Amino acid sequence: MPQLLGVQVAPARRVKINGRSVLTAIHKQPAEGPVPVLPLGLGGDDQADLSVHGGLDKAVYAYPSEHYPFWRQARADAGVSPLDDALPWGSVGENLSLQGLLETEVWVGDVLQFPHCALRVTQPREPCYKFNAAMGFAGAGRAMAQTGCCGFYLAVDEPGHLSAGESFQLLAGPRRLGIPEMFRAKLVKHLR
Numbered sequence: 001m002p003q004l005l006g007v008q009v010a011p012a013r014r015v016k017i018n019g020r021s022v023l024t025a026i027h028k029q030p031a032e033g034p035v036p037v038l039p040l041g042l043g044g045d046d047q048a049d050l051s052v053h054g055g056l057d058k059a060v061y062a063y064p065s066e067h068y069p070f071w072r073q074a075r076a077d078a079g080v081s082p083l084d085d086a087l088p089w090g091s092v093g094e095n096l097s098l099q100g101l102l103e104t105e106v107w108v109g110d111v112l113q114f115p116h117c118a119l120r121v122t123q124p125r126e127p128c129y130k131f132n133a134a135m136g137f138a139g140a141g142r143a144m145a146q147t148g149c150c151g152f153y154l155a156v157d158e159p160g161h162l163s164a165g166e167s168f169q170l171l172a173g174p175r176r177l178g179i180p181e182m183f184r185a186k187l188v189k190h191l192r
Contacts, residue, residue, distance in 0.1 A: 003098070004162060004164060007030070007096060008097070009045035030090065035163070041059040041095070042060060060155075061153055064149075068092075074143055101170060107172070109177075110172055110173045118156075122152070123152065145187045150183050
């Protein structure tokens with residue numbers, strides 16, 4: 001059964017990216033205890049640019065923990081950090097770090113049924129310049145586009161709360177559009 005390894009939130013704050021002051025909430029930190037799950041996201045979590053992240057269809061961002069070794073290697077190859085450098089949950093900007101559920105196993109409309117809430121898969125995450133900054137190298141977005149290690153956004157079907165360590169079930173939706181297919185269709189421009 002898949003498991004929720006970490007729950008992360010962050011307030012929006014200003015950071016320097018390419019010499020510009022930018023508002024972002026990509027730098028997620030572990031949340032302690034039960035975290036409220038509300039229609040527009042997790043309690044204590046901000047979404048700085050609502051044109052790209054947030055809203056009802058992108059309320060929560062989930063990411064497979066199985067991709068973390070890839071990002072440690074990519075950061076080491078880019079000279080950002082040593083290979084054995086810790087990369088804590090939330091480093092990719094995700095709210096939920098999942099184990100046992102990859103993008104290839106998820107379809108738009110599937111539901112992640114947790115003990116105290118239900119979240120519906122809506123779409124893949126698209127890489128952006130803030131992701132490059134968070135990873136520490138300019139090619140991070142392109143690497144995400146090439147590998148499909150994108151994670152996926154979730155809408156809140158049943159508000160409640162989440163805690164790290166919980167198991168959850170994947171309830172099949174209509175199974176018409178998979179996350180990898182939707183991701184490839186959206187990111188043709190990043191692969192050129």
